[in-house]
Amino acid sequence: MTDTRQPGTARPYPFSDPDRLNLDPLYARLRRQEPVTRVRLPFGEEAWLATRYADVRTVLGDPRFSRAASVGRDEPRTTPYQIDSGILAMDPPDHSRLRRLVAKAFTARRVELLRPDTTEIADELVDAMLAAGPPADLVEAFSTPLPVRVICRLLGVPVADQGLFRTWSEAIVSTTSLPPERVVEYLANLHAYMAGLVAERRREPADDLIGALVRARDTGDDRLSEQEMVELAAGLLAAGHETTVTQISNFVYVLLTNPEQLALLRARPELVPAAVEELLRYVPLGAAAAFARYATEDLALGGVRIRAGDPVICALPSANRDGEVFEDPDALDITRGANPHIGFGHGVHHCIGAQLARMELQVALRTLLHRAPALALAVDEKELEWKSGLLVRGLRALPVTW
Template sequence: MIARSYPFGPVEGLDLHPTYAELRAEEPLARVKLPYGEEGWLLTRYDDVRLALSDPRFSLAQAAVRDTPRMGPTRIGAILTDLDPPDHTRLRRLLAHAFTVRRVEGLRATAQRVAGDLLDEMEKAGPPADLLTAFAIPLPGLMVCDLLGVPYDDRDHFQSLAEAFMSTTAMTDDEKLSKLGELAGYLAGLADQRRAHQEDDLISALVVAQEEGDRLTAEELVQLTVLLLGAGYDSTASHIVNSVHTLLTFPDQADLLRSQPELMPGAVEELLRWIPGQEIADILPRYALEDVELSGGTVRAGEPVLLAKPAANRDPRQFPDPDRFDVTRNAKGHLAFGHGPHHCIGAQLARMDVQVALTALLERFPDLRLEGDVKWRTGMAMRGPLALPVTW
């Protein structure tokens, strides 16, 4: 079988390339070739992607020792995403001691205050405004800094470091590794401070996290913090601005949320389902440890699979009329945060940030609308605009 060149090609805004729908209908197990690494299988159906996310017959740890399908010449992994159970289970359990629902919900009032302050500044400056730099980036940046215990004054510096974490081709490998090394050094110093003087933040909680006498090593703590900061900062900022763009593109849905704010939690799930957050499906290739039967055929032991979660979230077998954006839809079960052992541990924080951001924005600016053309960034793991010009 001749492998298709992947990614398939440029798309406009938050559209999905039409090839995904074609493959989902006709070739759900499609052979693809990325710019670097070996060929792999692209999964586009909901049931197949969900199974590969949770079935122990698919391994993330194998990717650390294989020539993985990827966009750049060098593979750069991360601690939680390079492990299978039981090693992954140990680290995730230790992290869960610090990343509790109580801790996240305790930040909601802070998020509401921060969102209000940012909108005050935006309103004072007057329209037009770039919603990305004025609101979508600083809100999750401030919240992640607050959660971890990173000083607010460092947020601009951390924005650039988070972009390095999420870069696929926008930076060279040397640039990316340099920025990640700088971030790791800073966080190691912060962890040393917390060992001497604990505070009410996540790094302090990670310093003391213990499970049956087992603690995080200094290196594990830094790597986990880098992962949480990078993924939680850039991906949430991207989702906030993409959500606003979507609501302004479908003003009837925005009006429905203004008139029925109780719909917001479900609307955020629908936004997570409908928006194709990931640019491509190469971030976390998994390797079959044995032959696995999927809807499109057999993946042989030792072969990698790439999971097209945005395509799976538009599978009509799971979500009727899937291309329609509907804030009243029951979108539970979407795969935006993954599924199974590697389900995003920061999902609740991201949900809370987006709920607070959209609620505050819709209440403050009932006449909010797009102002001018929107240009979209490329070479990053997450889709999103370079700027979102708005007026009111």
């Protein structure tokens, strides 16, 4: 794209509207020439944008950059409203206290125990899809119900209620897809729904994550408030399915439109874990950088001076295409060896559900490769419709045949 910024002014950001899963080429130029640049988002104060891998890791991992400092500030954002980000707007030790309550549910060992059930669910969904015959919308038939059923089982949420919480969860990822009053309404509905489940667990204790949070709130030493518990449970429900739903379809789309890589994966299914890591690096899930960190002191970053109180946002998809870290970064290579991508973030706010998402994505790809080896797009790629007005990029539908 053409950079129309006036000398001495902040660049308008995002640089362009999301174009499928293509990354704006301006990121590559900035990584080379101006890795930390001044930007103005549609709402909030001006910010610095970090585009290089090393600088992004610094901002996400250095305690001199604070999320808690965003509270009470006119945070740079793509939404016309500001939402209480809960645990995402906390620093240690408050952040550590809440995260510790749920971390045990997402360890690699606990997640591996869920793999057989997840595989069973995936097989059931593919059975139904194949029985109905082609074409099928993979988003509705497979990509959506798989993570929804898994997170429901983990938390203890009735799958039958998915029509409700799937609708309300859009408020978590909406930028302009919903009007501000609808966002407030949906968040209130989601929190009220979770409060109802919390009350149910008090009446009838259960061995699920909501039950564990209730026990921690009522008998533990972590001083979890009622509001914190409800918001944490709601956030886990929404985040626990929303991005994985999107990524399953994104990953399948990328493979179907990269036939050589797909053929290699079909021939060597043992590459599925490496393929998932490469797709996490390659796919620019975020439509724009968000969740500013505020410098708590003057410091240098990417050749510029960041003043105490300045907000910095991080372009994770750009960092994952940094040629200083990844060889041939714009190429999809499922045989890539060391892959230190930051698709799940970095530092204290590294995605707590990363292991769960990895497992689900691996199961999804393995199941589709095995059960539908001739899977292909049922329409021309140009006919696919992409979502808009959201924090994440994803397909509205993915018509496939086999």
